[in-house]
Amino acid sequence: MDRNQAHRNRRRMLKGLHFVGLFLVMSIICIPGLWIILNSFRPTVEIMAKPPVWNPSFTLDHYRAMFGGAGQGGVPVFSYLWNSIVISVTSTGIAVLIGMSGGYAFARYKFSGKSGYFVGLMLFRAVPGVALSLPLFIVFAKVGIIDTHFGLILVYVAMNVPFTIWLTDGFFRQIPKELHEAAEIDGCTRWQAFWKVEFPVARSGVASAAIFAFLTSWNEFALASQLTRSVGSKTMPVGLLDFTAEFTINWGGMCALAVLMILPALILTFIVQKHLIAGLTFGGVKG
Amino acid sequence: MTEVTLSNVIKRYGEHQAVHGIDLEIRDGEFVVLVGPSGCGKSTTLRMIAGLEDISGGEVSIGGRVVNDLPPRERNISMVFQNYALYPHMCVRENLGFSLHIAKRPESEITSAVNEAAAILGLEELMDRKPAALSGGQRQRVAMGRAIVRHPDVFLFDEPLSNLDAKLRTQMRVEIKKLHQKVGNTIIYVTHDQVEAMTLADRIVLMRDGHIVQVGTPLELFNAPVNTFVATFIGSPPMNLLDGVVTENRTVRLIDGQELPIPSSPRESVQPGQKVKYGFRADNLSPVGHGVSDEGETADIALRIDLSEPLGTETLLFATLASTEIQCKMLNPRPVTSGETMTCRLALEKAHIFDAQTTQVIRSN
Ligand SMILES: Nc1ncnc2c1ncn2[C@@H]1O[C@H](COP(=O)(O)OP(=O)(O)O)[C@@H](O)[C@H]1O
Ligand SMILES: [Mg+2]
Numbered sequence: 001m002d003r004n005q006a007h008r009n010r011r012r013m014l015k016g017l018h019f020v021g022l023f024l025v026m027s028i029i030c031i032p033g034l035w036i037i038l039n040s041f042r043p044t045v046e047i048m049a050k051p052p053v054w055n056p057s058f059t060l061d062h063y064r065a066m067f068g069g070a071g072q073g074g075v076p077v078f079s080y081l082w083n084s085i086v087i088s089v090t091s092t093g094i095a096v097l098i099g100m101s102g103g104y105a106f107a108r109y110k111f112s113g114k115s116g117y118f119v120g121l122m123l124f125r126a127v128p129g130v131a132l133s134l135p136l137f138i139v140f141a142k143v144g145i146i147d148t149h150f151g152l153i154l155v156y157v158a159m160n161v162p163f164t165i166w167l168t169d170g171f172f173r174q175i176p177k178e179l180h181e182a183a184e185i186d187g188c189t190r191w192q193a194f195w196k197v198e199f200p201v202a203r204s205g206v207a208s209a210a211i212f213a214f215l216t217s218w219n220e221f222a223l224a225s226q227l228t229r230s231v232g233s234k235t236m237p238v239g240l241l242d243f244t245a246e247f248t249i250n251w252g253g254m255c256a257l258a259v260l261m262i263l264p265a266l267i268l269t270f271i272v273q274k275h276l277i278a279g280l281t282f283g284g285v286k287g
Numbered sequence: 288m289t290e291v292t293l294s295n296v297i298k299r300y301g302e303h304q305a306v307h308g309i310d311l312e313i314r315d316g317e318f319v320v321l322v323g324p325s326g327c328g329k330s331t332t333l334r335m336i337a338g339l340e341d342i343s344g345g346e347v348s349i350g351g352r353v354v355n356d357l358p359p360r361e362r363n364i365s366m367v368f369q370n371y372a373l374y375p376h377m378c379v380r381e382n383l384g385f386s387l388h389i390a391k392r393p394e395s396e397i398t399s400a401v402n403e404a405a406a407i408l409g410l411e412e413l414m415d416r417k418p419a420a421l422s423g424g425q426r427q428r429v430a431m432g433r434a435i436v437r438h439p440d441v442f443l444f445d446e447p448l449s450n451l452d453a454k455l456r457t458q459m460r461v462e463i464k465k466l467h468q469k470v471g472n473t474i475i476y477v478t479h480d481q482v483e484a485m486t487l488a489d490r491i492v493l494m495r496d497g498h499i500v501q502v503g504t505p506l507e508l509f510n511a512p513v514n515t516f517v518a519t520f521i522g523s524p525p526m527n528l529l530d531g532v533v534t535e536n537r538t539v540r541l542i543d544g545q546e547l548p549i550p551s552s553p554r555e556s557v558q559p560g561q562k563v564k565y566g567f568r569a570d571n572l573s574p575v576g577h578g579v580s581d582e583g584e585t586a587d588i589a590l591r592i593d594l595s596e597p598l599g600t601e602t603l604l605f606a607t608l609a610s611t612e613i614q615c616k617m618l619n620p621r622p623v624t625s626g627e628t629m630t631c632r633l634a635l636e637k638a639h640i641f642d643a644q645t646t647q648v649i650r651s652n
Contacts, residue, residue, distance in 0.1 A: 178372035181339050186386035186433070187360045196389075200376045 033262070040255035047251050062252040075253070076231045077260065080239035083228075084261075087149055087235060088217040091156035095213045098157070099164025100206055104194070106165065107172035118169075121162040129159065133226040140227060147233050155223055160213040167212070171205030172198065207275035211268070218265055236261040289315050289350040289440035289473050291336060297344030298331050298497075305331045307497040308345065313490075318467050318474045322484035323494035324520075329477040330445055332494075336475060337366050337443050350440055365434035366443040369450065371426045373418040379405075379429050380414040386437045404432040407469065408462075424455045431463070435470060444476040448483065460486060481521050485509070493517055510637075515646040518566050518639065524603070527572070527613040529565045530643065533557045539565045539640070541609035548586050550635040553649045562643035569603065571637040572615040574629045584635035590615070595623040604629075 039047050040062055046053045068074040105111075106118060136155065137146065145151035175198055183193035199206070221237040228234045240257055243250040291313040298306035306328045313319050321329045334340040336347055338359035347354055354362050374382050383404055387397040405411050408428045418426055427447065434442055444463075448456045464487055467474055478484055484491050485505045493500045493508060493516075501513045505521075512518040518526040531539035531547070537554050538546040547565055549557060557563065573579045575587065578601075590606040595617075602620035606613055615631055617623070640649045 176370060176372065178368045178370055179374065181337075181359070182366070182368060182372040182433075183374075183385075184339070184359045185337060185364065185366050186437075187389040189358070189360070192389065196385075197374055197376075201374075 036255045036258050036262075039251060040259045042252065044250075044252050047255075062256040066253055066256050075239060075242045075257065077239070077257065079231045080234055080236045080257075081260070083149065083233055084218060084235040085264075087152050087156065088214055090149075091153045091160065091217045092210055092214040094153070095157045095160035095164050096206060096210045099161045099209060099213075100168045102161065102165040103168030103170075104172050104198075106169040108177070121165055124162050129220075130222045133223055136223065137226050146227060147229050149233055151227055152224060152233065152235070155227065156213075156217040156220065159220075160216055163216075164209045164213055167209045168202070168205055171202045175201050204275040207272050211272055214268065215265060218261075290348075291350075291441060291473060291475065292348045293332075293336070293345065295345035296332070296335060296342060296347060298328070298335060298340065299343040305497055306335070309499055311492060311499065311502070313473060313475065316471050316473055318464075318476065318487060318489045319492060320476045320478060320484040320488035320490075321492045321494060322478055322481060322520075323500075325479050327494045328497040329479075329494055333366075333443050333445055333475060333477050336441075337364055338362050362441075363437075363439050364441045364443055365437060365439040366445065367430045367434050367447045369446040371418075371430040371450075373426055373429055373433070375418050378415050378417055379410060379421070379432075382418070382429055383410075383432050383436050385433070390437075400436050404436045407435065407466070408432045423451050424459065427451060427455075427459055428462075431466065435466070438470075440473065442472055442474045442476075444474065446478055447476075449478070449480070456483075463487065482523065485521065491521075493520065511648075512639065513648055515564055515566065515641050518641070518648075522568060524569050524614045526566045526568050526639070527608075527611070527615075528641070529609055529611050529613070531563055531565050531609075533559050533561045533563055535559045539563060541565070543609040545588075545609060547588070547633070547638075548584070548635060549640060550584060550638050552636070553640045556649050557640060563649070564641040564643050564646075566639040566641055567633060567637060569614040569616045571634040572613075572631050574604075574615075574617050575632050577620065578616055578618040579632045579634045581632075586633045586635055588631050588633060589628055590631050591628045592623055592625060594625055597622075606631075 041058050041060070042053075043057065043059050043061065046057065066074055066077055106114065140146040140151050145154070179197050179201065180188075180190070180193040183197045184190065188196060219237060220235075224235050225238045225241065228238055236257065240254050240261075243254040243257070291311075293309050293311040295308045295310060296306060297304070297308050309332060311319075321332060323329055331340060335342050336349075338354065338357060342355050349362055349364070374385065377385065380401060383401045384397045387400060392400075402411075405414060408431055410425075410428055410432055413421060413425060413429070418429065421429065427450075430447070447463075448459050451459060460483060463476075476483075476487060484493075488505055490502060491505055491508050492502050495516060501508055501517050503511075508517055508521045512521065512526070515526075515528060518528070529539075529541055529547075531541045533549070534540050534546065537549050537557070537559075539549060540546050571579060572588070579585065588608065590604075590608060592604050592606050593612075594605040596603040596605075597620060600618070600620075602617045602623060604615050604617055604623065606615065623629075641647065642649055
């Protein structure tokens with residue numbers, strides 16, 4: 001009886017500790033985001049206040065100003081949003097198509113130099129993107145694709161393809177080859193066997209790869225800030241810089257735009273989260 | 288009519304040759320089992336017939352048509368894989384109907400074909416389940432159903448039962464045999480299990496190291512093995528083999544000096560001094576009065592029994608003869624104590640003499 005009680009107490013304590021630990025970690029992850037959202041609704045005075053104000057007043061001024069004309073401290077939000085969407089969606093689409101083909105080839109076919117190519121692709125990821133910004137700037141300027149959607153799409157495709165290959169290679173590798181063989185015997189061509197059997201089976205993996213690629217493009221700042229400059233091609237992360245003037249930073253406006261930037265990514269992640277979880281734990285569940 | 292013919296079929300993987308020129312003729316409606324130890328090239332041979340592996344040399348024809356360069360979909364075959372290879376994202380109904388959908392058959396025809404296959408295999412209750420929600424035996428059944436909906440010319444099976452437990456395996460074995468009797472198609476079936484081969488096959492093709500060792504009905508392989516490999520691979524327990532030398536008076540002297548008479552059929556074909564293996568099955572050696580009859584040629588041997596395994600209608604006896612462990616069978620058994628010495632009678636006409644060097648059987652010539 002006593003032993004049982006002691007055991008139960010210990011279990012309860014462990015559970016409590018577990019909760020506290022989890023709370024701390026989640027706080028570290030979430031508080032900055034929360035702070036951005038809170039700040040976007042606060043008057044500038046409160047944002048700058050020291051010590052911080054904990055029971056904030058609520059204002060939509062920053063949003064009003066942001067969507068307002070250029071004179072009232074507004075920025076071309078819709079252009080930036082549109083640029084971000086076009087560039088992220090297009091580059092993700094292309095990167096997933098190329099990456100998936102590559103991943104499939106690495107998983108299914110034998111060719112000479114295979115492991116060499118694979119290591120090469122992964123090494124490519126090790127190069128910091130910023131290091132490439134100057135050479136890219138020069139090349140793009142010479143070719144004349146600086147400050148265009150196309151240029152940035154090209155960069156993001158190149159950035160995302162290796163990771164997509166690596167991720168989808170893992171997923172296709174886990175699909176037994178007998179599946180496409182069975183489909184071929186059932187009357188499919190190699191192409192049909194892929195689209196009707198292997199692709200649907202691996203779709204959660206492809207969805208995870210797509211989300212990663214999308215978020216990378218959506219949030220990328222370093223290269224975008226070098227390669228874009230006009231309203232016609234700047235993405236949201238670069239747009240954030242519009243709120244910095246020579247001597248002041250409009251924190252409220254910046255936070256408002258940041259919220260606008262986080263929202264689509266958040267919504268998208270929620271929509272595909274079932275796939276994402278299924279995708280990331282693919283190995284654990286055997287079909 | 289769908290005969291399957293292999294002539295001098297070769298498979299190379301780079302330097303390594305997996306199949307060494309196989310010749311085989313399979314008749315329409317025949318149930319042929321390819322059997323042999325693991326790695327002997329059974330699956331490779333089957334996959335070349337299916338079109339899943341390139342053929343490095345020779346010719347495969349199905350129904351009189353050379354299919355070497357045809358993709359699997361144009362060979363009109365079905366295959367059941369060891370891991371079933373069911374499409375995990377489709378329910379049983381979709382799995383069964385997949386090939387017909389690909390062939391763009393009318394919906395009504397697909398429905399009736401799928402229902403017919405489901406009825407044959409007792410799958411009606413499971414039609415809306417995904418493969419993940421099926422037991423091993425049920426998956427096996429769906430895989431077979433998927434194979435029969437298309438009414439292919441030839442069924443190919445690659446170790447379809449090896450992932451099932453022993454009881455289910457026996458049960459499915461019977462079902463496969465029934466299925467063959469019902470649909471009557473040509474079946475090529477791969478297994479490493481000689482019991483499956485014996486029970487299912489019209490003809491067995493026994494392979495080793497990429498070569499065919501012997502082709503014949505189960506009883507031919509059992510009663511007339513061409514070499515010691517066949518003798519020990521087919522049949523349970525495996526054939527007893529004793530080393531010995533042929534003497535001047537046409538007996539075999541075992542290594543302990545004991546002599547066994549040579550059966551009359553190969554008696555004239557052996558040379559005195561030739562090293563041989565003397566082979567006989569457990570069924571053909573039994574304590575006097577407990578199995579082997581007195582008719583025909585016999586020889587009596589005194590055996591000290593090491594161990595006995597009562598199996599009910601018979602008892603398996605383990606003894607040591609000329610330093611070799613041998614097994615014999617006792618019908619209408621009485622209790623046997625270990626260490627007991629019994630006089631056992633060998634049916635000579637069922638004994639085989641193999642050349643020790645070549646391992647080939649020595650027959651009358
Ligand atoms: N894709 C492959 N590449 C190289 N060697 C292979 C390949 N597939 C099979 N082999 C070799 O061919 C031989 C026969 O294999 P297999 O036909 O699978 O044997 P089993 O009789 O067990 O089905 C084995 O030695 C195996 O190692
Ligand atoms: Mg095999």
